[in-house]
Amino acid sequence: MVAGGNAGGPAGPTLAVVAREAGVSVPTASKVVNGREDVAPETRRRVTEALERLGYVRRPRFDASKAPGLVDLVVHSLDSSRSGAVLRGVEEAAYEAGLEVVVSAGASRGRGDRAERGWLDKLVGRGSAGVLFDLAELTPAQHSWLGQHRVPYVMIDPAHEPPPGVVSVGAANWQGGVTATEHLLSLGHERIAVVAGHRLTMAAAARVAGYRSALASAGVRLRPEYVRHGGFEQAPVRVRVRELLDLPEPPSAVFVCSDRLALGVYEALWERELRVPNDISVVGFDDLPEARWVTPGLTTVRQPLSEMAATALRLLVRLMNGDRPEGTRTELSTRLVERASTARPRPRPGADAAESCLVIDPLGPAGPPR
Structure with a gap:
């Protein structure tokens, strides 16, 4: 203590x-x-x-001679390419600002007294001038501690809605969900499922909301059985995909709310001897390096993780200097990156000629089915 x-x-x-x-x-x-x-x-x-x-x-005891311009970066984990993108963005912005960065992995996830005291006490001992949290789930007591001790902090892609006044940076998740779904609709898909993480997280909820909005705008009926939540691990996601494939009318396309989960979707389809995109189209979200490594390459919505992290560091510097941003939430735009995992849907067995005709793409000339 x-x-x-x-x-x-x-x-x-x-x-x-x-x-x-x-x-x-x-x-x-x-x-x-x-x-x-x-x-x-x-x-x-x-x-x-x-x-x-x-x-x-x-207040944390800041010792300029010991650690000049020191800030902390608390990440969810260090074993993912996502964390690498965040680290790159923070490193570049910190270099520009003349700051040094200490990185901690998983520190904010502890629920016990010892885990919570550990990283808070280390923060005080180092004399850090501010903190960045990536994908953090801070407890009310942790938010209270940071506020009570006037520690400037910014949250990158927070798991849940931060308390009023807390500065955060994220992606335009709702618009990204719209973009992914509209892409599949433009190819002629109507039986579009969505597989997301935990339903209560900000990002997953916004991306699913965008999916729902795009279907409604296109006049396509939302099928509740097509909306599945599988958490953040690939194993439960594979279960959700098997459930979708066992439906009387399985989807012809799946929007997966993260690239990591999309790898689990690929595995589940491979187990059923289904091919991407010949049998089912898949769209991810993030544009991590894995999206380029898999075969076929994953069509995905890019969220600018490095840019988000750099923006968060610059906002933290403003807070450290006593300058409050006009708004507490900053969202960076997303965009679709097309690769080889999406194609026009195959005609269903028994479909009549009207159903199996080539769908005209309103955004451009229609190419042959892949």
Whole structure:
């Protein structure tokens, strides 16, 4: 546990004074100061009010001679090409700003007291001037700790809606979902399924909403059985794809809300001896290097991860300098990258001549089915 301090200097109130004012023990007041979870909401409220009333504010101890211009980057993990893209963007922007970056993996995912105290205390010990969080799921206590200690921070693609006033950077996920679905509609697909991550995450919800909007605009009926959520791992996604293929009327195309999950879709189709795109078209989201490596190459919606990370670093610098951005949410545009995983749908067995005729592409001349 990091000992409490006071921004007001030696003459300011001690933690014991704060505890007495709030009617709690010193250890309980210390738990609130250090962002611990094991405090009742009413107790946390009383201590927080006492801290504010008495002017007790502990800030991270910044030692310019020890770590000049130091910021932290907390990423979900380091074993993915996504994290590599984020690191590149932060590194380039940090170099331009004359900053040094410390990278931590998975630090914000801890739910226990020890895990939470660990990275918070390290942040204080290093004297970091600010923090970037990528794909983070911060607890209310962690948000409270950062706010209480006036630590500037920016969230990159947060998993959930941040509290009011928290600055975040993301992609235009809704528009990306629209673009992916419109691409499949333009090829003549109407039986379009969507496979997304956890339904409560911001990105997945927005991409599925874009999918729904594109279908509605095209006058195509939304089939609830075509909407599937498989989490963030490939194994459950393969299960969701098998469920789709076992429907009485399986989809002819699938919009997958991440490239990583799209690899799981490829595997499930391969297990059923189905070919992409001859039997079913697939569109992903992210444009990670894997989208170019798989066969056939994955048509996907590109979100500018490196640009998002660089933008977040520049916003963090503004916060560190005491400048508040006009808005708290910044969204960067997405675009479709066409490769070989999408094609016109094959005529269904028993389809009449009217159903099996070539669909005219309103966006350009129709090529032969691949």
